[in-house]
Amino acid sequence: xxxxxxxxxxxxxxLAILLGLLFLVxxxxxxxxxxxxxxxILTNTSALPKVFQFENYVNAxxxxxxxxxxxxxxxxxxxxxxxxxxxxxxxAYMLVRTKKKISxxxxxxxxxxxxxxxxxxxxxxxKTAGTFGLLNSIWGLVIMYLxxxxxxxxxxxxxxxxxxxxxxxxxxxxDGCSRFGVFWRIVFPLLKPITVxxxxxxxxxxxxxxxxxxxVLQNPxxxxxxxxxxxxxxxxxxxxxxxxxxxxLGIIPLLIFFFSMQRHIIKGITSGSIK
Amino acid sequence: MNSQTxxxxxxxxxxxxxxxxxxxxxxxSKKKWKDAGLFTLFVGPVLLAFTIIVLIPFFTGIYYxxxxxxxxxxxxxxxxxxxxxxxxxxxxxxxxxxxxxAKYTVVAIILxxxxxxxxxxxxxxxxxxxxxxxxxxxxxxxxGGLLLGFIWQFIFVKGFASIxxxxxxxxxxxxxxxxxxxxxxGIVIVSVWQGAGYIMIIYIAALQxxxxxxxxxxxxxxxxxxxxxxxxxxxxxxxxxxxxxxxTTASSFKIFDANLSLTNGGPFKSTEMLALNIYTEAFVxxxxxxxxxxxxxxxxxxxxxxxxxxxxxKKKEVES
Numbered sequence: 001x002x003x004x005x006x007x008x009x010x011x012x013x014x015l016a017i018l019l020g021l022l023f024l025v026x027x028x029x030x031x032x033x034x035x036x037x038x039x040x041i042l043t044n045t046s047a048l049p050k051v052f053q054f055e056n057y058v059n060a061x062x063x064x065x066x067x068x069x070x071x072x073x074x075x076x077x078x079x080x081x082x083x084x085x086x087x088x089x090x091x092a093y094m095l096v097r098t099k100k101k102i103s104x105x106x107x108x109x110x111x112x113x114x115x116x117x118x119x120x121x122x123x124x125x126x127k128t129a130g131t132f133g134l135l136n137s138i139w140g141l142v143i144m145y146l147x148x149x150x151x152x153x154x155x156x157x158x159x160x161x162x163x164x165x166x167x168x169x170x171x172x173x174x175d176g177c178s179r180f181g182v183f184w185r186i187v188f189p190l191l192k193p194i195t196v197x198x199x200x201x202x203x204x205x206x207x208x209x210x211x212x213x214x215x216v217l218q219n220p221x222x223x224x225x226x227x228x229x230x231x232x233x234x235x236x237x238x239x240x241x242x243x244x245x246x247x248x249l250g251i252i253p254l255l256i257f258f259f260s261m262q263r264h265i266i267k268g269i270t271s272g273s274i275k
Numbered sequence: 276m277n278s279q280t281x282x283x284x285x286x287x288x289x290x291x292x293x294x295x296x297x298x299x300x301x302x303x304s305k306k307k308w309k310d311a312g313l314f315t316l317f318v319g320p321v322l323l324a325f326t327i328i329v330l331i332p333f334f335t336g337i338y339y340x341x342x343x344x345x346x347x348x349x350x351x352x353x354x355x356x357x358x359x360x361x362x363x364x365x366x367x368x369x370x371x372x373x374x375x376x377a378k379y380t381v382v383a384i385i386l387x388x389x390x391x392x393x394x395x396x397x398x399x400x401x402x403x404x405x406x407x408x409x410x411x412x413x414x415x416x417x418x419g420g421l422l423l424g425f426i427w428q429f430i431f432v433k434g435f436a437s438i439x440x441x442x443x444x445x446x447x448x449x450x451x452x453x454x455x456x457x458x459x460x461g462i463v464i465v466s467v468w469q470g471a472g473y474i475m476i477i478y479i480a481a482l483q484x485x486x487x488x489x490x491x492x493x494x495x496x497x498x499x500x501x502x503x504x505x506x507x508x509x510x511x512x513x514x515x516x517x518x519x520x521x522x523t524t525a526s527s528f529k530i531f532d533a534n535l536s537l538t539n540g541g542p543f544k545s546t547e548m549l550a551l552n553i554y555t556e557a558f559v560x561x562x563x564x565x566x567x568x569x570x571x572x573x574x575x576x577x578x579x580x581x582x583x584x585x586x587x588x589k590k591k592e593v594e595s
Contacts (some may be wrong), residue, residue: 008404009400012400013399014395016400016402016404016408017404019412020404020407023411023412025430026300026426026430026468027426029429030430031431033429042433045433046438049546088321090317091320092319094313094314099316103468106318106322113325114323115330115576115578115581117573118529119554120574121329121332121333121570121572122554123557123563123570124333124567125332125568127332128327128328128331128332134327143328146321146328147325147327147329150329151325154321180313180477181315185333198428207396207419208418212533215558217456226421229421229422230421233425247425247426256415258417259418262410269476271475
């Protein structure tokens with residue numbers, strides 16, 4: 001078989017590792033420079049820091065109001081995921097199980113809307129959102145994520161629920177369980193694999209999203225991590241010591257999320273894209 | 276308001292259909308009512324959010340594209356096709372952005388897919404470090420375009436200058452973001468660095484589905500590595516290629532975050548892609564009507580790409 005580790009494989013391995021290091025170079029630059037005083041960044045950009053000092057982080061942490069923006073991002077991401085999972089799984093279940101024309105029409109509408117790029121509706125959205133009082137509020141933003149994420153989330157749930165046999169539910173209904181109870185006690189637990197995929201895809205999207213929160217959240221107290229980073233960069237242009245530390249602070253939560261759920265993330269992306 | 280009527284219509288619609296078939300037995304009619312109520316309860320909330328957030332803005336947006344709305348005053352006048360006429364005859368910046376976005380999309384699709392595929396081949400070899408390498412190649416993809424753009428801003432401005440100083444290679448001594456040509460390639464580098472790992476994951480899944488027996492048989496028949504790649508592997512992963520091509524097309528065409536944070540369209544608007552151009556028109560110049568006309572054109576292009584994709588994939592599915 002080909003599974004032997006030959007000299008040729010060794011050369012390929014060395015090349016692959018070099019390529020991997022090349023991919024990491026930007027991270028090296030940002031991390032090592034975030035630990036240097038400003039003057040050293042300018043004179044010695046490529047070298048490792050002479051002394052590792054975390055002052056930049058302390059400064060950036062304060063100036064970013066990091067705890068606040070981090071918890072804003074966290075609340076928005078968690079709340080949006082909860083409403084997306086709850087309402088979209090319910091809707092998808094009902095649309096699959098109600099064999100009527102109206103179900104098809106509604107489902108097709110959700111799927112068709114996935115085509116619409118955000119930039120093409122952002123201008124009227126702000127007006128409509130204003131009418132409904134959704135601007136400048138975290139909960140307004142969460143409702144917007146429910147609206148924008150519903151297409152893909154319902155689509156993925158719909159495909160998954162179609163593969164679940166109906167017999168289980170029928171048995172439960174005979175036993176006197178309500179439709180509501182059937183869904184939450186019997187169907188929803190079966191959806192766990194696709195729910196994990198959905199939560200991962202939506203979390204990465206919502207956590208990293210910049211444009212929508214920048215249009216909706218005007219109040220500095222409500223800023224999310226990407227928003228705060230953006231304004232920080234604008235305010236401290238060319239103050240690389242602070243800016244780089246702020247960048248790393250923005251990346252750390254993503255890395256923690258990734259390394260704690262790596263396997264699920266890779267699987268989620270594969271199954272999410274193929275559908 | 277619309278959404279409310281929508282929900283009741285929906286309920287009524289479901290009911291109407293039911294009453295047509297059901298006999299006027301009170302038990303049965305009660306059940307229909309209950310079903311319609313349940314349907315509304317399950318589907319209603321998300322449909323309501325969807326209507327307010329997506330449907331209403333989408334349709335009012337089409338209307339605004341034909342007006343002179345400035346976003347501030349309530350004065351909105353119908354101007355017919357004037358906005359579109361302006362875009363195609365006078366707005367040179369829009370035309371330049373459109374062409375630039377098209378050019379960028381083509382370049383980004385090719386590079387992201389070629390590099391993503393090469394990485395996938397590399398990390399499906401019998402390497403000891405393949406798992407860690409997959410992680411490394413994928414990692415940039417986690418980070419949003421905005422932060423990535425800032426990271427690379429530092430690399431292009433300070434990192435490259437420093438490498439240039441040490442090595443004396445002229446490529447690194449240039450001011451990459453200060454020149455239209457190199458700034459364009461800067462955006463390409465960032466998006467390929469971000470996107471290749473994502474595409475790699477999809478290609479890995481496809482490569483793992485290539486039956487090893489066929490590869491083995493070809494090897495016994497004397498095929499070399501290149502012939503196996505060309506005549507077995509690539510045809511076997513063709514469906515994944517289609518998926519990846521369209522994924523990268525849609526995402527490249529819609530680029531905004533990295534564009535904003537890396538170059539902000541500069542120098543002198545020379546790297547302003549379409550999405551950023553729409554954003555500036557509406558929220559910086561306060562010309563909402565014209566911005567919305569651009570947004571409508573943008574939508575039509577994206578929709579066309581997606582529809583072609585779906586038709587193509589469906590056709591492939593039928594064939595295979």
